[in-house]
Amino acid sequence: xxxxSTSAVGGVGISCRSVTSGYLGHPVLHEVSFSIxxxxxxxxxxxxxxxxxxxxxxxxxxxxxxxxxVFVGGEPIDRQSSRDRLHYLSHVDGMPDGLxxxxxxxxxxxxxxxxxxxxxxxxxxxxxxxxxxxxxSELSAGQRKRVSIGRVFLRERSIxxxxxxxxxxxxxxxxxxxxxxLRLSQNRIxxxxxxxxxxAREIGxxxxxxxxxxxxxxxxxxxxxxxxxxxxxxxxxxxxxxxxFTRQGxxxxxxxxxxxxxxxxxxxxQRRGVKIREVREMDNPLEDLFT
Amino acid sequence: xxxxxxxxxxxxxxxWRSFNTGRLYLVIGLVVSAFWAGIxxxxxxxTFDTIVPLLIPVLANTGxxxxxxxxxxxxxxxxxxxxxxxxVSPRRIFMNVLVASFVQVSIVTTLAxxxxxxxxxxxxxxxxxxxxxxxxxxxxxMNFAVAAFVSTAGMFWTSLSTPRSGMxxxxxxxxxxxxxxxxxxxxxxxxxxxxxxxxxxxxxxxxAVAAIALIxxxxxxxxxxxxxxxA
Numbered sequence: 001x002x003x004x005s006t007s008a009v010g011g012v013g014i015s016c017r018s019v020t021s022g023y024l025g026h027p028v029l030h031e032v033s034f035s036i037x038x039x040x041x042x043x044x045x046x047x048x049x050x051x052x053x054x055x056x057x058x059x060x061x062x063x064x065x066x067x068x069x070v071f072v073g074g075e076p077i078d079r080q081s082s083r084d085r086l087h088y089l090s091h092v093d094g095m096p097d098g099l100x101x102x103x104x105x106x107x108x109x110x111x112x113x114x115x116x117x118x119x120x121x122x123x124x125x126x127x128x129x130x131x132x133x134x135x136x137s138e139l140s141a142g143q144r145k146r147v148s149i150g151r152v153f154l155r156e157r158s159i160x161x162x163x164x165x166x167x168x169x170x171x172x173x174x175x176x177x178x179x180x181x182l183r184l185s186q187n188r189i190x191x192x193x194x195x196x197x198x199x200a201r202e203i204g205x206x207x208x209x210x211x212x213x214x215x216x217x218x219x220x221x222x223x224x225x226x227x228x229x230x231x232x233x234x235x236x237x238x239x240x241x242x243x244x245f246t247r248q249g250x251x252x253x254x255x256x257x258x259x260x261x262x263x264x265x266x267x268x269x270q271r272r273g274v275k276i277r278e279v280r281e282m283d284n285p286l287e288d289l290f291t
Numbered sequence: 292x293x294x295x296x297x298x299x300x301x302x303x304x305x306x307w308r309s310f311n312t313g314r315l316y317l318v319i320g321l322v323v324s325a326f327w328a329g330i331x332x333x334x335x336x337x338t339f340d341t342i343v344p345l346l347i348p349v350l351a352n353t354g355x356x357x358x359x360x361x362x363x364x365x366x367x368x369x370x371x372x373x374x375x376x377x378x379v380s381p382r383r384i385f386m387n388v389l390v391a392s393f394v395q396v397s398i399v400t401t402l403a404x405x406x407x408x409x410x411x412x413x414x415x416x417x418x419x420x421x422x423x424x425x426x427x428x429x430x431x432x433m434n435f436a437v438a439a440f441v442s443t444a445g446m447f448w449t450s451l452s453t454p455r456s457g458m459x460x461x462x463x464x465x466x467x468x469x470x471x472x473x474x475x476x477x478x479x480x481x482x483x484x485x486x487x488x489x490x491x492x493x494x495x496x497x498x499a500v501a502a503i504a505l506i507x508x509x510x511x512x513x514x515x516x517x518x519x520x521x522a
Contacts, residue, residue: 094372
């Protein structure tokens, strides 16, 4: 599948040609092909176990395909010149133990050929300068994630592979991270994996949906068919105050435009004097995408 | 966008991090080695000349802990995955850890020999050919052979599964792989004193051959997938 119009900086795109890849001879991805040239955020969507991380590891040259090839700027990924055009952020934070924030960024700077001036710039840019002398073990999960993401700002690259950068983060920090990535994506190709369709809609221009190791959808995000976001509320006591909700067993149902509308819904229900026992997503919007 | 050719070697930073991470084990190794070498240094020549060269390899492999802990932690935290993405080869990652282990083992060895010989001279004894020969044919080669063997086998072992405390960690493996071979030589030479040089030289050769075999087969033992975080 090819969605190419304008070119990325330096004419560097990334493509997969019939790539089959996996672990120790067991394939996870099956004959995945696509070509990306246009600078934009491409959200790689898929349920857990679909093969998103395997795709990122293969694109980054960590895993070698058992079949097919990955190209960056027209060159095979196993060339150093190709690797130098990529930044890769794994789903684990990748922060070395026993170092301070400044030392950790210095370690990454050494790997990437960046300078101490770059480290200082990133510390300021990500507003973590006051944490510079703290050990990574002393940081909160959010602070660690911020520092972890900081390493992709040490040097400019054409292509950014970001594997679930907002996983396990609270909504506020997720939004901050997404804003950082939006800033990063100016004239760059950013592949960003997520299992959240609504997050994809918020930041992505294109979607690559992976299911069972195969590329199921590659399209502009606005072309995805509408999906509903159905929230169910269970109350502490029986109530008549939610008569405008649909009932399903113990749950009062309400369709929302997306997760960002949940806090407002909860406030509305509480204003009616209803005590909430449970709030849950009743459907998996990602499953709807594939059906 | 400019490219930068080969990725950085990272040897210096790996050595520094292994000191930083394994400093507790290094200090223990230094103190215990210096203590026993010093105690034995005050004894008469035959005991000193034969026992100290045998004892050093038992204690010196505490110097391998720093490098192995860096390897284990980096794998779990996804640092190795990051290095692979930037073009650092698995072999280079391993060799950096190995060199870091050699540096620390050298420090323990040098201090232990230095402390023992200093105390021995200060006690009015001289060093004879047995000590020099045993140190050169056994202590020094055995130290590096054991360090290479423990590092290689330790990395292979920890790469096999999700690290847990105990036998999946390098700390759990050290007594088995690091201390057992020189410990066994120490016991055997006590039981068979007439075969002292056969046993010591033979053991050093066997462990060195095992370490070389492991290093030569590293690409098969440690495929890239084994370096990825199990998280």
